[in-house]
Amino acid sequence: MSLPLVVLLPFLGAIAAPLFAQGGRTAIAVASSVPALIALAALFPHWEALADGGVVLHTYEWLPAVGLSLSFRLDGLSLLFALLILVIGLLIILYARYYLKEKENAGKFYALLLCFKGSMLGIVLSSNLLLMMIFWELTSLTSFLLISFWTHKQDARRGARMALAVTGGGGLALLAGILILGNIVGSFELDDVLAAGDQIKAHAMYPVALTLVLLGAFTKSAQFPFHFWLPHAMQAPTPVSAYLHSATMVKAGIFLMARLYPALAGTEQWFYMVSFTGMATLLLGAYVAMFKHDLKGLLAYSTVSHLGLITLLFGMGTQLAAVAAVFHVINHAIFKASLFMAAGIIDHETGTRDMRRINGLWRYMPHTATLAMVAASSMAGVPLLNGFLSKEMFFAESLELNLPGFWAWLPPLVATLAGIFAVAYSARFIHDVFFNGKPVDLPVYPPHEPPRYMKIPVEILVFACIMVGLFPAISVGPLLHIAASATLGGQVPDYTLSVYHGFNLPLAMSFLAFFGGLLMYSQRQRFFDFHARFKEVDEKAVFEAAVLRVEGFANRLTARIENGSLQRYGLLLVLSVIAVAAAPLADVGVFIGENGLSPVDSATAIGAAVLILCAVLTAVFHRDRFTALVLLSVVGLVVALAFARFSAPDLAMTQLSVEVVTIVLLMLALYYMPSWTPLETATPRRARDVMIALVAGTGMTLVTLAMLTQPFSSISEFFLDNSKPGGGGTNVVNVILVDFRGFDTLGEITVLAIAALGIYAMLKNTALTPPPGDGQGHGWTRDAHPLMLKLIARPMLPLALMVSAYIFLRGHNLPGGGFIAGLITSVALILQYVASGMTWTQDRVPFKYHTVIGIGLLFAVIAGAGSLAFSYPFLTSTFGYITWPVVGKFEVASALVFDLGVYLTVIGATLLALVSIGRLSPHSAIKSPKGGV
Numbered sequence: 001m002s003l004p005l006v007v008l009l010p011f012l013g014a015i016a017a018p019l020f021a022q023g024g025r026t027a028i029a030v031a032s033s034v035p036a037l038i039a040l041a042a043l044f045p046h047w048e049a050l051a052d053g054g055v056v057l058h059t060y061e062w063l064p065a066v067g068l069s070l071s072f073r074l075d076g077l078s079l080l081f082a083l084l085i086l087v088i089g090l091l092i093i094l095y096a097r098y099y100l101k102e103k104e105n106a107g108k109f110y111a112l113l114l115c116f117k118g119s120m121l122g123i124v125l126s127s128n129l130l131l132m133m134i135f136w137e138l139t140s141l142t143s144f145l146l147i148s149f150w151t152h153k154q155d156a157r158r159g160a161r162m163a164l165a166v167t168g169g170g171g172l173a174l175l176a177g178i179l180i181l182g183n184i185v186g187s188f189e190l191d192d193v194l195a196a197g198d199q200i201k202a203h204a205m206y207p208v209a210l211t212l213v214l215l216g217a218f219t220k221s222a223q224f225p226f227h228f229w230l231p232h233a234m235q236a237p238t239p240v241s242a243y244l245h246s247a248t249m250v251k252a253g254i255f256l257m258a259r260l261y262p263a264l265a266g267t268e269q270w271f272y273m274v275s276f277t278g279m280a281t282l283l284l285g286a287y288v289a290m291f292k293h294d295l296k297g298l299l300a301y302s303t304v305s306h307l308g309l310i311t312l313l314f315g316m317g318t319q320l321a322a323v324a325a326v327f328h329v330i331n332h333a334i335f336k337a338s339l340f341m342a343a344g345i346i347d348h349e350t351g352t353r354d355m356r357r358i359n360g361l362w363r364y365m366p367h368t369a370t371l372a373m374v375a376a377s378s379m380a381g382v383p384l385l386n387g388f389l390s391k392e393m394f395f396a397e398s399l400e401l402n403l404p405g406f407w408a409w410l411p412p413l414v415a416t417l418a419g420i421f422a423v424a425y426s427a428r429f430i431h432d433v434f435f436n437g438k439p440v441d442l443p444v445y446p447p448h449e450p451p452r453y454m455k456i457p458v459e460i461l462v463f464a465c466i467m468v469g470l471f472p473a474i475s476v477g478p479l480l481h482i483a484a485s486a487t488l489g490g491q492v493p494d495y496t497l498s499v500y501h502g503f504n505l506p507l508a509m510s511f512l513a514f515f516g517g518l519l520m521y522s523q524r525q526r527f528f529d530f531h532a533r534f535k536e537v538d539e540k541a542v543f544e545a546a547v548l549r550v551e552g553f554a555n556r557l558t559a560r561i562e563n564g565s566l567q568r569y570g571l572l573l574v575l576s577v578i579a580v581a582a583a584p585l586a587d588v589g590v591f592i593g594e595n596g597l598s599p600v601d602s603a604t605a606i607g608a609a610v611l612i613l614c615a616v617l618t619a620v621f622h623r624d625r626f627t628a629l630v631l632l633s634v635v636g637l638v639v640a641l642a643f644a645r646f647s648a649p650d651l652a653m654t655q656l657s658v659e660v661v662t663i664v665l666l667m668l669a670l671y672y673m674p675s676w677t678p679l680e681t682a683t684p685r686r687a688r689d690v691m692i693a694l695v696a697g698t699g700m701t702l703v704t705l706a707m708l709t710q711p712f713s714s715i716s717e718f719f720l721d722n723s724k725p726g727g728g729g730t731n732v733v734n735v736i737l738v739d740f741r742g743f744d745t746l747g748e749i750t751v752l753a754i755a756a757l758g759i760y761a762m763l764k765n766t767a768l769t770p771p772p773g774d775g776q777g778h779g780w781t782r783d784a785h786p787l788m789l790k791l792i793a794r795p796m797l798p799l800a801l802m803v804s805a806y807i808f809l810r811g812h813n814l815p816g817g818g819f820i821a822g823l824i825t826s827v828a829l830i831l832q833y834v835a836s837g838m839t840w841t842q843d844r845v846p847f848k849y850h851t852v853i854g855i856g857l858l859f860a861v862i863a864g865a866g867s868l869a870f871s872y873p874f875l876t877s878t879f880g881y882i883t884w885p886v887v888g889k890f891e892v893a894s895a896l897v898f899d900l901g902v903y904l905t906v907i908g909a910t911l912l913a914l915v916s917i918g919r920l921s922p923h924s925a926i927k928s929p930k931g932g933v
Contacts, residue, residue: 002058002072003056003058003072003073003074003125004058004060004070004072005042006039006042006043006072006082006121006125007072007118007121007122007125007135008118009035009036009038009039009118010035010036010039010114010115010117010118010121011114011115011118012035013031013032013034013035013114014110014111014112014114014115014118015111016031017031017032017107017110017111017114018107018108018110018111019031021106021107025097025100025102025106026097028106028107028110029093029094029096029097029106029110031110032093032110032113032114033090033093033094035114035117036086036087036089036090036093036117037090039082039086039121040083040086040087043074043079043082043083043086046074046079047079050074050075050076050079050482051478051482053482053485053490054075055073055074055075056073056074056075057071057072057073057074057127057191058071058072059071059072059127066130067128067130067182067187067188067189068128068130068131068188069128069131069189070128070131071126071127071128071131071189071190072125072126072127073125073126073127073190073191074125075482075486076479076481076482076483076484076485076486076487077124077255077258077259077326077483077486077487078124078125078486079479079482079483080326080329080330080479080480080482080483081120081124081251081255082121082124082125083479084247084248084251084329084330084333085117085120085121085124085247085248086117086121088242088243088247088248088333088337088461089113089117089243089248091337091341091456091457091460091461092113092239092242092243092337092341092457093110093113094453094456094457095239095242095341095344095454095457095458096109096110096113096237096239097453097454098450098451098453098454099237099238099239099344099348099454100237100239108149109146109149109237112142112145112146112149113146113239113240113243115138115142116139116142116143116146116243116244116248116249117248118138119135119138119139119142120135120139120248120249120252121135122134122135122138123135123136123139123252123255124255126190127189127190127191128188128189128190129178129181129182129188129189129190129193130178130182130188133171133174133175133178136171136174136216136220136252137168137171139167139249139252140163140164140167140168140171141164143160143163143164143167143233143244143249144160144161144163144164145160146236146237146240146244147159147160147163147233147235147236147240147244148160148161148236149236149237149240150235150236150237153235155232155235155540156235156236158232158540158544159229159232159233159234159235159236159540160233160236161547162228162229162232162233162540162543163229163230163232163233165229165543165547166219166226166228166229167219167220167229169219170215170216170217170218170219170220170226171216171219171220173212173213173215173216173219174212174213174215174216174217174256175216176212177208177209177210177211177212177213177215177216178213180205180208180209180212181193181200181209181213181263183205184196184199184200184203184205184206184209185199185200190259193260193263194260194262194263194489196263197262197263197264197266200263200264201264201266201267206267206269207269210264210267210269210270210273211273213256213260213264214257214273214274214277216253216256217253217254217256217257218253218277218311219253220249220250220252220253220256221250221251221252221253221254221307221311222250222253222281222303222304222307223253223277223278223281223307223308223311224277224280224281224284224308227281227284227285227304228539228540228543230245230250230300230303230304231297231300231301231304231539232539232540233245233300234294234296234297234299234300237344238296238340238341238343238344238347238348239341239344241296241299241300241340241344242336242337242340242341242344243337245300245303245340246299246303246332246333246336246337246339246340247333247336247337250303250307251329251333253307254307254310254311254314254325254329257274257311257314258314258322258325258326258329258487259487261314261322261487261488261489262487262488262489265314265317265322266317270315270317271315271316271317273315274311274312274314274315275311275312275315275316275317275411276315277308277311277315278308278309278310278311278312278313278314278315279308279312279410279411279414280308281304281305281307281308281311281312282305282306282308282309282311282312282414282418283305283308283414283417283418283421284304284305284308285301285302285303285304285305285306285307285308286301286302286305286417286418286421286422286425287421288301288304289301289302289304289305289421289425290421290424290425290428290520290524290527290531291527291528291531293354293355293356294353294354294355295343295346295347295353295354295355295358295429295433296340296343296347296353297353298355298425298428298429299336299339299340299343299429302336302379302422302425302426303332303336305418305421305422306328306332306336306379307332309328309391309394309418310325310328310329310332312394312411313325313328313394313397316397316398316400316401316411318397318400318401319488319491319492319493320393320396320397320400320493320495321397321400322484322487322488323393323480323484323487323488323492323493323495324390324393324394324396324397326480326483326484326487327389327390327393327476327480327484328390328391328393328394330386330390330468330476330479330480331378331386331387331389331390331465331468332387332390334378334386334461334464334465334468335375335376335378335379335385335386335387335461335465336379337461338371338372338375338457338458338461338462338465339372339375339376339379339429341457341458341461342368342371342372342375342458343372345365345368345450345454345455345458346358346361346365346368346372346433346447348450349365349444349447349448349449349450350439350442350443350444350445350447351442351443351444352442352443355428355429355432355433356432356440357439357440357441357442358432358433358439358442359432359433359435359436359437359438359439359440360434360435360436360437360438360439361433361434361439361447362434362435364439364446364447364448364449365447365448365449367449367455368449368450368455368458369433369434371455371458371459371462372429372430372433372434372458373430373434374462374465374466375458375461375462375465376426376429376430377426377430378465378469379422379426380422380423380426380427380514380517381419381422381423381510381513381514382514383469383499383510384466384469384470384499385465385466385468385469386464386465386466386468386469386472386476387465387469388469388510389468389469389472389497389499391419391422391510392501392506392507392510393495393506394415395412395415395416395419395505395506395509395510396504396505396506398411398412398414398415399411399412399505399506412509415509416509416512416513416516419509419510419512419513419514419516419517420512420513420516420517420520421517421520422513422517423513423514423516423517423518423520423521424517424518424520424521424524426517427517427518427521428521428524431521469499470499472497472498472499473497473498476497477497480497567681567689571689571692574692574693574696575692577696578692578695578696578699581699581703585699585702585703591706592705592706592709593706593707593708593709593710593711594709594710594711595708595709595710595711596709597709603645604645607638607641607642607645610634610638611635611638611639611642614631614632614634614635614638615631615635617631618631618632618635623676623677623678623679624676625670625673625674625676625677626670629663629666629667629670632666633659633663636655636658636659636662636663637656637659639655640652640655640656640659643655648733649815650731650733650734650815650816650817650820651733653807653815653816653820654819654820654823657820657823657824657826657827658823660823660827660830661823661826661827661830661910661914664830664834664914665913665914665917668914668917668918668920669917671770671771672768672770672771672920674771716732719732719735719736719740720732722740723735723736726739726740727739727740727812727877727879727893727895728812728877728878728879728893728895729812729813729879729893729895730812730813730814731811731812731813731814731815731816731817733815733817734811734812734816734817734899735812735895737817737819737899737902738812738817738818738877738895738898738899738902739875739877739895742864742875742877742895742898743874743875745860745898745902746860746861746864746875746898749856749857749860749901749902749905749906749909750857752905752906752909753853753856753857753905753908753909755909755913756849756853756908756909756910756912756913756916757850757853757912759912759913759916759917760850760912760913760916763916763917763919763920764916766920767920768920784837785835785836785837786835789834789835790835790836792835793831793832793834793835793836794832794835794836796828796831797828797829797831797832800824800825800827800828800831801825801828803824804821804822804824804825804828805821807820807821807824808821808899808900808903811899812893812895812896812899817899817902818898818899818900818901818902818903818906819902819903819906821903822902822903822904822905822906822907822910823906823910825903825907826906826907826910826911826914829841829845829907829911830910830911830914833914833915833918838915838918838919849907849908849909849911849912849915850908850912851908852904852905852907852908852911853904853905853908853909853912854908855901855904855908856900856901856902856903856904856905856906856907856908857901857905858901859897859898859900859901859904860898860901860902860905861901862897862901863875863877863894863895863897863898863901864898866894866897867894875898877893877894877895877898878893878894879892879893879894879895880892
């Protein structure tokens with residue numbers, strides 16, 4: 001099974017799992033587990049290759065022009081993180097089955113959880129940095145939705161917004177850093193980037209790229225000073241906290257540092273930025289965790305501290321420190337996920353997480369207490385548990401840094417002090433929750449053990465803590481080796497995974513941390529009194545205040561610019577263009593290129609004069625709306641003649657059809673508006689506007705004159721040469737629309753459909769009373785649908801449809817095509833509405849325009865996707881020749897199906913929009929059950 005399918009499986013599960021919600025929580029939990037089980041089975045066969053130092057690659061070209069490919073890479077490091085994501089994800093699914101209440105939307109929860117799992121798998125398995133960036137942002141979005149799952153809680157919504165803002169901002173920095181790395185290396189493929197480490201470090205942009213990449217990693221992994229979002233994300237359901245904020249999402253930044261370690265590490269900039277950030281985070285998180293009363297708050301800050309520990313190890317720059325960092329990634333994920341789940345059980349069974357109230361739970365929940373105490377002991381670094389081994393490696397590496405003078409004592413001093421705090425807050429977790437008297441005012445009393453299967457995930461993780469602590473070489477040694485090898489680029493130093501290495505300085509530091517932590521906890525009241533002297537900063541309040549200030553500034557700026565005046569918007573736009581273009585045009589001056597001016601014949605001169613005169617008169621008579629509309633229609637007609645004059649029949653037919661549709665649309669709108677508007681602008685202001693318009697128009701004239709009189713190369717030659725051999729058609733315009741730039745056309749008809757549906761939605765329940773007359777005292781004629789117009793319009797419909805079919809079928813080789821044919825059909829049907837009325841026409845239209853739009857888009861997508869079945873890119877067309885009796889040999893192109901989709905979408909969208917406006921009057925808004933809108 002390919003690696004892309006491993007990434008895709010959770011997303012498919014997110015679609016399928018909610019379908020099982022009706023079967024109950026067990027059914028949906030089982031369904032949500034299937035993708036992870038299949039993915040684990042798919043990864044298992046690669047173990048042997050990875051154990052030998054191999055790498056599994058799957059690459060599919062996507063957008064090679066920008067360096068983006070669907071490349072996936074499995075090595076020891078990505079395997080380690082994939083196993084953490086999948087295995088702990090499975091345990092979280094089982095745990096959530098019992099954690100979520102009956103009334104909660106389990107389908108939504110599991111769908112979001114699976115989407116997040118797929119996004120994380122995408123990060124760790126991507127071999128293309130741009131592809132990894134896509135999944136990186138997906139984790140931010142899905143985590144935002146998971147943190148705010150309890151939407152009724154304001155703190156959950158605020159915490160989610162804070163997490164999205166911080167990690168999203170870091171994502172933008174990371175994107176910039178990745179773009180710089182790709183520019184330095186000349187590729188975004190991970191293998192190329194890792195192999196170009198020396199080139200990257202020697203480049204002048206290395207400090208900038210490093211800073212930007214680390215900003216992305218630090219924000220994601222809650223490093224100081226971006227750590228504040230993680231504790232406030234604890235308002236999420238506990239399964240989310242256990243999964244995202246201990247084992248997966250916060251490890252994404254750690255993974256990024258490990259992934260790019262061969263390419264970016266080994267310099268002074270890396271050492272100082274990474275190690276000192278990790279050191280500050282390690283101490284700050286450990287200190288604050290000691291004084292948190294909320295159970296998840298304590299675990300959140302301890303997570304911040306341990307993430308700082310891992311970051312510090314990577315920052316040290318030595319190979320053994322990197323191995324220790326990878327080892328602690330494993331250990332921290334195991335004991336912290338189990339602790340969060342234990343905290344969730346306590347909250348679930350007592351109704352509170354306040355450690356000042358949940359005392360003495362040992363007598364009520366001995367099984368849960370035992371599991372939680374083992375996990376907390378592992379977090380504290382107690383011997384014979386997994387946390388002790390990686391923490392001892394951390395102590396050892398802190399002694400190996402050869403810093404000058406006093407600075408040589410700083411790393412081991414910080415390491416020991418953080419170890420003391422870790423023991424202290426772990427002891428507080430154990431003693432205050434499970435001993436320390438009796439419970440105080442519990443919302444749920446008496447507490448009791450949770451359902452049996454709710455404890456199984458915790459039991460598995462605690463068992464892993466013990467197994468790794470007692471038998472590290474057997475239980476985790478092979479996985480650690482291949483992960484460390486991938487992190488270091490294949491060179492793994494000698495190290496020993498053993499419970500006891502003899503009495504040495506790191507062991508002494510461990511004992512000092514252990515007994516120092518117990519002493520600190522025994523004197524905790526003094527430390528609480530000391531801490532109380534300082535005003536506690538509410539990061540959420542600071543963040544919200546900053547957001548409000550930025551929002552206020554944006555609102556004030558917007559109010560100055562957007563005052564609801566279309567005239568002001570046009571003025572600012574034109575003035576901005578003049579200001580930007582003035583200096584360059586002044587340097588260039590007025591000139592005519594070497595091609596010179598083309599001769600102007602009398603017909604062209606007359607057409608240009610009429611065009612200019614009518615455009616000016618449209619502005620002059622804009623207060624008389626009907627006159628302005630007539631003049632505007634003349635402008636459109638002359639433009640269509642200009643297209644025909646300069647050998648662009650396709651554009652001429654399109655322009656003419658669009659003009660008819662537009663004039664009808666404007667006439668419908670003017671029917672409900674006054675025919676004349678009073679003068680609203682003072683004379684000085686009009687004079688100013690005329691001057692600005694003259695300056696802008698003169699500038700555009702000079703730019704156009706300079707451009708069109710110079711030699712230039714055009715892509716048109718390529719289209720002319722390849723239209724017939726590549727697209728199978730001699731009508732270059734149509735071939736461009738349905739073949740060379742079919743993606744553009746698909747997007748355009750989609751936008752057209754959305755616009756029509758938007759008009760329909762806005763006007764669906766709207767009714768306007770039309771004016772009694774034309775605004776000049778003349779009443780409307782009683783004959784709304786004159787007999788002569790009916791007699792002319794009805795026989796024209798079949799003729800127009802025949803012309804439309806002809807234009808459509810010949811479009812690939814002669815002027816025409818789906819767009820023009822669709823407009824002609826629309827004009828013919830609009831004429832029926834105008835001549836015979838809404839009710840008469842809709843009684844004879846046996847379909848809804850919504851359906852026509854949908855079928856048109858479906859045809860266009862099917863035509864594009866059909867090429868994928870033959871391993872060709874989307875919207876690749878083909879053509880061939882068929883011989884029929886009488887007709888003879890003729891050409892058939894697959895693009896005809898796509899053009900049919902364009903044809904139907906144009907008809908549906910045009911008529912849906914116009915009929916929606918036409919039925920605004922209560923006299924015409926008579927719905928027919930047979931068709932129409």
